[in-house]
Amino acid sequence: MTTALDRIIEYKVDEVATLKRERPLADLEARLKTARQPRGFAKALDLVAARDENALICELKRKSPSAGDILPGADPVAIAQEYEHGGAACLSVLTDGPSFGGSLDDFQAIRSVVSLPMLRKDFMIDPYQVVESRAYGADCVLVIMACLSDAQAEELTGTALELGMDVLLETHDEEELERALKLPSPLIGVNNRDLKRMVTDLSTTERLGPLIPEGKVLVAESGVSSIESIDRLRKTGARRFLIGESLMKMEEGRAQLVTKMRVTGTD
Numbered sequence: 001m002t003t004a005l006d007r008i009i010e011y012k013v014d015e016v017a018t019l020k021r022e023r024p025l026a027d028l029e030a031r032l033k034t035a036r037q038p039r040g041f042a043k044a045l046d047l048v049a050a051r052d053e054n055a056l057i058c059e060l061k062r063k064s065p066s067a068g069d070i071l072p073g074a075d076p077v078a079i080a081q082e083y084e085h086g087g088a089a090c091l092s093v094l095t096d097g098p099s100f101g102g103s104l105d106d107f108q109a110i111r112s113v114v115s116l117p118m119l120r121k122d123f124m125i126d127p128y129q130v131v132e133s134r135a136y137g138a139d140c141v142l143v144i145m146a147c148l149s150d151a152q153a154e155e156l157t158g159t160a161l162e163l164g165m166d167v168l169l170e171t172h173d174e175e176e177l178e179r180a181l182k183l184p185s186p187l188i189g190v191n192n193r194d195l196k197r198m199v200t201d202l203s204t205t206e207r208l209g210p211l212i213p214e215g216k217v218l219v220a221e222s223g224v225s226s227i228e229s230i231d232r233l234r235k236t237g238a239r240r241f242l243i244g245e246s247l248m249k250m251e252e253g254r255a256q257l258v259t260k261m262r263v264t265g266t267d
């Protein structure tokens, strides 16, 4: 069965080949020399979690394969500022165009006005994209175990760590988790979205969370749609959450919801 992720990777291969022709790696490497130092992404999450609050990675996401249009005309800078005012620990910015309506322009625009550490959320298949992410000021990149061999995941992770970035290793099941735990990044994402059925189920985090050993940290991703979801996942020990759709859909009160999500369970 072909999943949305398979379809994305299919066009990513062509996209990256075109990018490499249009903007050779050497150009990006030159830009690295003037890039600001990475802001500690994992560290920012740890600081919030150490207070027993919920460390939120709030996502900028205009549309998605599962939801279709979420907020197509979104002003990403204004929304990122609302996230910051609400007390988000970090931001995640989807830069994939065809499936998520994002871009590196969005990323850059947010980077220039918001001081929170930022995850460049895209579908990494080539170290070129990791260098590109750093050249655009990313503090963290996503490595999705479901679409990579062990060797690819190791190469992408190694490149990002060498450039001083953090790496969020994304898993959906026990097999991907086992592979991710061998890599030298502590941030282990458990994605509650089943890419075959395109539904989210928080029991994925409840099942995989307890398998994450000391020294590694769980980030619960997808389907965290309410205060109740956070309260439920806190029971598994989760203190770090990646949240997109439910925050993007808010017509008003986005910053206030971020604040409530940050502190729920602590009182």
Ligand SMILES: O=C(O)c1ccccc1NCC(=O)[C@H](O)[C@H](O)COP(=O)(O)O
Residues within 6 Å of the ligand: 004, 005, 059, 061, 064, 065, 066, 067, 191, 193, 195, 200, 221, 222, 223, 224, 242, 243, 244, 245, 246
């Ligand atoms: O969101 C999708 O439909 C999707 C489809 C295929 C690959 C990845 C996809 N989402 C990326 C994400 O991981 C989420 O944007 C992120 O975890 C936030 O999820 P949510 O809070 O449910 O928007």
